[in-house]
Amino acid sequence: MSPGNSRTQETVAYRGRFAPSPTGPLHFGSLVAAVASYLQAKINDGEWLVRVEDIDPPREVPGATSAILASLDSHGFEYSTPLYQSTRLEFYDDLIEGLLDGGLAYRCVCTRRQIEAAARRGVSGFIYPGTCRPKMADTSQQGTSVRVYTSPDRTCFTDELQGRQCCELETEVGDFLVRRGDGLVAYQLAVVADDYAQGISEVVRGTDLLDATFMQTHLQHLLGYDSPKYLHFPVVTDENGTKLSKQSGAAEINDNSISANLYWALHSLRQHPQESLKTAPTRDIWNWAVENWDLNALRGLQTLPDGSMMMQ
Numbered sequence: 001m002s003p004g005n006s007r008t009q010e011t012v013a014y015r016g017r018f019a020p021s022p023t024g025p026l027h028f029g030s031l032v033a034a035v036a037s038y039l040q041a042k043i044n045d046g047e048w049l050v051r052v053e054d055i056d057p058p059r060e061v062p063g064a065t066s067a068i069l070a071s072l073d074s075h076g077f078e079y080s081t082p083l084y085q086s087t088r089l090e091f092y093d094d095l096i097e098g099l100l101d102g103g104l105a106y107r108c109v110c111t112r113r114q115i116e117a118a119a120r121r122g123v124s125g126f127i128y129p130g131t132c133r134p135k136m137a138d139t140s141q142q143g144t145s146v147r148v149y150t151s152p153d154r155t156c157f158t159d160e161l162q163g164r165q166c167c168e169l170e171t172e173v174g175d176f177l178v179r180r181g182d183g184l185v186a187y188q189l190a191v192v193a194d195d196y197a198q199g200i201s202e203v204v205r206g207t208d209l210l211d212a213t214f215m216q217t218h219l220q221h222l223l224g225y226d227s228p229k230y231l232h233f234p235v236v237t238d239e240n241g242t243k244l245s246k247q248s249g250a251a252e253i254n255d256n257s258i259s260a261n262l263y264w265a266l267h268s269l270r271q272h273p274q275e276s277l278k279t280a281p282t283r284d285i286w287n288w289a290v291e292n293w294d295l296n297a298l299r300g301l302q303t304l305p306d307g308s309m310m311m312q
């Protein structure tokens with residue numbers, strides 16, 4: 001599907017997505033994200049898109065994209081041709097230029113060291129203290145990175161599982177990057193651009209990205225975009241409370257135990273698949289999962305401290 005597809009939220013009732021970064025093969029935590037977003041799309045008679053977020057070449061692992069897609073295929077996920085963010089760089093550049101031209105963003109000349117020296121730590125890393133904020137009218141400032149202005153107003157959204165969430169971006173996060181110091185587009189900008197361009201009606205992902213949603217909501221506001229709905233399910237953590245991720249060394253899922261992987265993914269989403277599904281044909285597990293998907297089991301939970309169970 002092309003990002004500019006004219007089928008928008010008006011004509012497609014539900015469109016969800018899974019947006020892996022190719023920083024390694026699919027691990028259990030991302031399988032859970034894929035399963036949760038897929039089931040939400042299925043029970044809403046919607047579409048489920050796959051978007052490869054390959055905009056950070058230094059972190060990209062060769063072969064990861066094809067490994068992730070092969071795992072999705074072998075686990076029975078159905079989707080049309082994925083969108084690759086690396087094909088969308090000009091579009092992101094235009095959006096950033098638009099934000100600069102509109103006085104909504106500025107080129108930042110501060111070095112990371114200057115920022116860290118002046119900043120407090122907040123929920124999403126260092127709170128940018130506005131040290132290098134130019135006067136609104138001063139467009140002469142040079143520098144590679146680009147930050148958007150934040151304001152003292154509260155930015156809020158209502159999460160379907162976590163309830164009302166609010167943040168004072170200026171004091172809790174600070175002006176944030178839409179282009180990084182190394183010239184690469186920032187995740188926040190690309191994700192907002194594509195959730196909108198692809199007509200995503202609901203974003204389903206783990207609570208590790210709950211805080212990022214404040215920045216994304218702010219960007220949607222600056223760009224004049226409608227916000228999708230958000231549903232952040234509790235992330236699976238290991239015994240020490242650390243989120244299972246490629247960075248934390250979470251094991252790659254084994255494509256030879258597909259039924260068991262799906263069984264444990266559903267189990268960790270607090271669904272109650274019967275034991276026999278662990279070895280059942282993939283189709284039977286998906287049928288059971290669509291039939292029995294119960295979001296209420298996850299309401300209000302931020303983490304699920306049971307990552308080790310998949311090893312059983």
Ligand code: GLU
Nearest residue numbers: 019020021053191205209
């Ligand atoms: N690409 C991000 C990741 O792999 C997820 C982005 C999102 O779901 O918004 O962590």
